[in-house]
Amino acid sequence: MLAADLAAEKDVAVAVIEPVAVSAAPVGAAPATTDVVEEEGASPAADADGPRAKRRRAANETAVVDGDGPTEAAEATDNVAEEEVEKDVANVEEAATPFKAAAAAPVAEAVTPAEAYEDRVRLWEPGWRERYYVNKFRVQASDVEFVRELVRAYAAGVSWVMLYYYQGCPSWKWYFPQHYSPFATDFSLLGEYRPRFERGQPFRPLEQLMAVFPPASKDLIPEPLRPLMLDDGSPILDFYPTSFEIDMNGKTVRGGARREHSARPAHVLSRYRVRAGSLQRRQAAWQGVALLPFVDEDRLLKAVQPLYSKLAPEDRRLNEFGNDLVFVSKASKLFETICDLYGGTVRGVMTRGEAWYSQPQLI
Numbered sequence: 001m002l003a004a005d006l007a008a009e010k011d012v013a014v015a016v017i018e019p020v021a022v023s024a025a026p027v028g029a030a031p032a033t034t035d036v037v038e039e040e041g042a043s044p045a046a047d048a049d050g051p052r053a054k055r056r057r058a059a060n061e062t063a064v065v066d067g068d069g070p071t072e073a074a075e076a077t078d079n080v081a082e083e084e085v086e087k088d089v090a091n092v093e094e095a096a097t098p099f100k101a102a103a104a105a106p107v108a109e110a111v112t113p114a115e116a117y118e119d120r121v122r123l124w125e126p127g128w129r130e131r132y133y134v135n136k137f138r139v140q141a142s143d144v145e146f147v148r149e150l151v152r153a154y155a156a157g158v159s160w161v162m163l164y165y166y167q168g169c170p171s172w173k174w175y176f177p178q179h180y181s182p183f184a185t186d187f188s189l190l191g192e193y194r195p196r197f198e199r200g201q202p203f204r205p206l207e208q209l210m211a212v213f214p215p216a217s218k219d220l221i222p223e224p225l226r227p228l229m230l231d232d233g234s235p236i237l238d239f240y241p242t243s244f245e246i247d248m249n250g251k252t253v254r255g256g257a258r259r260e261h262s263a264r265p266a267h268v269l270s271r272y273r274v275r276a277g278s279l280q281r282r283q284a285a286w287q288g289v290a291l292l293p294f295v296d297e298d299r300l301l302k303a304v305q306p307l308y309s310k311l312a313p314e315d316r317r318l319n320e321f322g323n324d325l326v327f328v329s330k331a332s333k334l335f336e337t338i339c340d341l342y343g344g345t346v347r348g349v350m351t352r353g354e355a356w357y358s359q360p361q362l363i
Contacts, residue, residue, distance in 0.1 A: 117248050119248075119250050120135045121135055121136075121250065123250070129141050129183065129185075132183070133147070136179070136180045136247075137150075137178070137180065144189065147182060147186050147189055148189040148190070148191075150178060150182045150186070151182045151186050151187055151189050151190050152190065152193050152195070153176055153177055153178065154176070154181055154182055155187075155190060155193060155195065156174070156176075156195035156197075157174075157176045159195045160174055160195075160197065163197075170197040170199070171197035171198055171199055171200055172199065172200040172201055172202045172203075173198050173199075173200035173297060174197055174198070175294070177294065179247075179289050179291060180249075180289070202321075203297075204319050204320070204321065205318060205319050206221065206222065206225065206304070206311075206315070206318075206319045207300065207301065207304055209221055210225060210228065210229075210300060210304055211239075211295045211300060213229075214240060215229040215230060215240045215242060218230065222311055222312065222315045224307045224310035224311060225304065225307055228240075228303055228304065228307075234303070235299065235302070235303050236296075236299055236300060236303045238293060239293060239295050239296075239300070241292070241293065244290065244291055244292055245290075245291040246285050246288040246289065246290050246291065247288055247289045247291060248285075248287065248288040248289075249287075249288055249289050251284065251287035251288060326338060
């Protein structure tokens with residue numbers, strides 16, 4: 001059921017959270033004032049009962065008692081309203097500070113001329129298979145054992161995906177250990193193979209962020225964990241390179257070289273190490289293969305978990321595993337079915353407007 005359908009119901013099994021309207025003005029834009037601009041053809045009477053007009057009338061009535069003139073009282077009311085707007089804008093700016101800091105963090109910029117990228121595989125020329133394995137894996141295509149293991153890892157990946165979507169996650173630890181896939185013709189080496197998966201357990205939220213964030217996003221994680229991304233003595237510093245390669249893998253953008261302008265400079269481009277300078281290229285970096293190091297789960301957990309005691313109480317709470325919540329309206333045909341399926345009844349059905357986290361609900 002869609003959120004709009006849930007909101008239309010009086011009671012829901014867990015909660016309906018009504019969103020708060022937020023201004024869509026870009027950060028840094030001048031705060032909107034409460035002045036009413038009269039458009040051509042608009043009737044002045046249309047704004048006679050607006051919030052600003054009501055405040056002016058209330059100020060004028062108060063002025064009669066206090067002895068102030070109506071104009072002075074109305075202006076004082078307007079000043080209070082503008083101060084409230086400025087406070088709201090300041091609160092939004094303060095909340096956005098970590099995100100703006102991450103966006104403004106210096107990131108390496110690269111020079112990659114249009115002619116810099118060279119497709120060394122050339123799939124359209126004889127010898128493509130040999131060139132592929134030499135350039136992508138640094139092995140000879142005649143290395144049968146390596147190719148067989150690559151094919152088995154790829155087959156395991158296909159099995160993982162099928163199991164994930166039809167039976168549930170078969171393993172939280174498995175990953176494809178290469179940046180590139182084998183050729184379809186290499187599956188002749190697969191033979192009889194049945195992948196085995198170790199179940200494991202998922203990362204906690206902060207562990208997941210530490211596994212995917214670059215060092216430029218350090219402001220988005222709790223401060224006690226940031227040295228792991230930055231300090232030379234960090235045991236997992238190699239997980240967070242400040243520069244890396246992108247293999248365009250035969251991808252180019254049609255047309256000549258062009259100048260890229262971005263609020264955040266690109267980390268790297270093409271298959272060349274980044275260096276400071278202007279960004280000019282004809283390859284589109286997002287089409288390439290980012291040659292980032294693979295994160296070792298055991299090393300990450302060993303480095304992160306000892307720092308949990310330094311986290312603030314709120315960060316500790318956010319880093320815990322939670323329960324799955326299912327939102328079902330009492331008017332839904334699935335309501336009783338889900339209650340029966342999970343062997344319980346709904347306790348203290350919450351109506352819209354109540355906070356979903358106020359108490360746990362059994363559905």
